[in-house]
Amino acid sequence: MDITQALPLLGGLTPDQFMQRHWQKRPLLVRGALPGLRPLLSRAELFGLAERDEVESRLVARAGRQWQFRRGPFRRRSLPPLAQPNWTLLVQGVDLHDERAHHLLSRFRFVPQARLDDLMISYASDGGGVGPHFDSYDVFLLQVQGRRRWxxxxxxxxxxxxxxxxxxxxxxxxxxEWLLEPGDMLYLPPRYAHDGIAVGECQTYSVGFRSPAGAELARELLQRLSEDAAERAGGQLYRDPKQPATGTPGAIPGELQQFAREALQAALAEPHAVERALGEHLSEPKPSVWFEAAPPADIGAGVRLDRRTRMMYDGRHVFINGESYRAAGRDATLMRRLADQRHLDAAQLAGASDAARGLLASWQQAGWLQPLAEPR
Incomplete structure (x- = not known):
């Protein structure tokens, strides 16, 4: 994506200008961000997704000042009648299950993949909403069907x-306050309070972003680092041949504290261990995602990442679906291009080493990518 090109999606701003002026700073209303936009999924298709066990869905309904909340899956007969006002069906992660939604989400790849989360569809009857609230993350609210008052x-x-x-x-x-029509979009930074009320039958698509808390991130990284700690710290046992008799047995010896400190330092001694653990964590698919093994296929014409695959990189590694690989030279350039573009054509693959081709072939058999010749 050319981040210096003005986009109607961003109201004529370039992605670079948007990130400097609005990202995590102030809202932006864009009229006609996607002119002529229509629902990507029919109402029946969306309700069908909400019936599936692996799809996260929620139902919110209001009666006066009382609110009701239920988690899916939902059979169609368990949803309120279409003519009943004041209810909303929220279907999360639609991009994981529908190629059209995945393609729409790709329009927002001017934000790092590590931050981009998913596309949620909110279907609401007249008056439907989830009440005034705030989110801890950035969000683009794209009006797709009907109107919504924000x-x-x-x-x-x-x-x-x-x-x-x-x-x-x-x-x-x-x-x-604004009334959004189909094709309009509203961007809101974190913690900006908002309340959206459907005016008639309504669909709104929400593009959300990951904002991990420091404590959560530290816990995940420490857990990953601990998996290799035994190998790095070694199996040496603590020895204290010079330990004198003590009259204060409750006190922890300073030597034991130092031994523990050195063991921890040894576990973290691998250069870039934290960066590797972070990349593995950020590229880990959501718990509901799984891949089906595929028979070997010819990938010579090119490859494309499966829409559920998360692929990233740093200066020394390539990360894909929670796994890390050291990469350097032309192969590293190739893999980074795949992570950025999510596909490689035959010309781009021509310079790949045998090792890189073997790795791509193993990912194809794992279901993480497909031959480019298949419909994109």
């Missing part, structure tokens, strides 16, 4: 309504 504000009072199944702001104070 009110937003830089909320200072984050108190929530008590005894509710949803996190709804108790004292929402909107500052701006």
């Amino acid at each position: 009110r937003i504000g830089r909320q200072q009072d984050l108190a929530l309504l008590p005894d509710m199944p949803l996190k709804i702001l108790a004292n929402f104070e909107p500052e701006q």
Whole structure:
């Protein structure tokens, strides 16, 4: 993607300008971001996704001041009638299950893959919404069917309504209000309070982003690093031949503390261990994702990543679906191009080494990528 090219999606801004002026800073309303946009999935297809066990879905309904919340899967007969107002069906990760949704999500790849999360579809009857709330992550709200009225504000009072199944702001104070038509889009930075109410039958697509908390990230990295700790720290046992008799047996010896400190340092001594663990964590597919093994196929005409595959890289590694590989030279350039473009044609593959071709072939058999000759 050319990040210096102005995009209607961003209201005539280039991706570079958008990231500098708006990303994590201030909202942006774009009229006609995707002119002529229509729902990618029919209502029946969306409801069909919500029936599947591996698809995350939620149902939110309001009756007066009371809210109801349920998690899927949902059989069609368990959903409210279409004519009933004030209910919303949320279907998460649609890009993992539908190639059209995956293609739409790819329009937002001016943000690092490590931050891009998924595409959620919100189907609502007239008056449907999830109440005034705020998210801890960036979000693009793309109107696809019908209209939705959005009110937003830089909320200072984050108190929530008590005894509710949803996190709804108790004292929402909107500052701006817009009615979005199909093709319009609203970008909101993290913690910007917002409330969207459907005007008639409505579909809104939400492009969300990952924002891991420091504690969560530290826990994941330490767990991954611990898997190799025994090999690096060695099996040497603690010895204390000079330990004197003690009258304070409850005190931990300083020598034992030093032994533990050295063992931990040895476990972390591998250069770039943290970077490797981070890349493996960020490229790990969601728990609901699995791949089916495929018979060997000719990949000489090119390859494309499966829409569920997460592939990234740093200066020394290539990461794909939670695994890491050392990469250097022309092969590293090739693999980085695959991560950026999500496909390689025959000309780009021509310079690949036998090792790189073998690796791509193993990924094809694992179901992580397909021959480019198949429909994209």
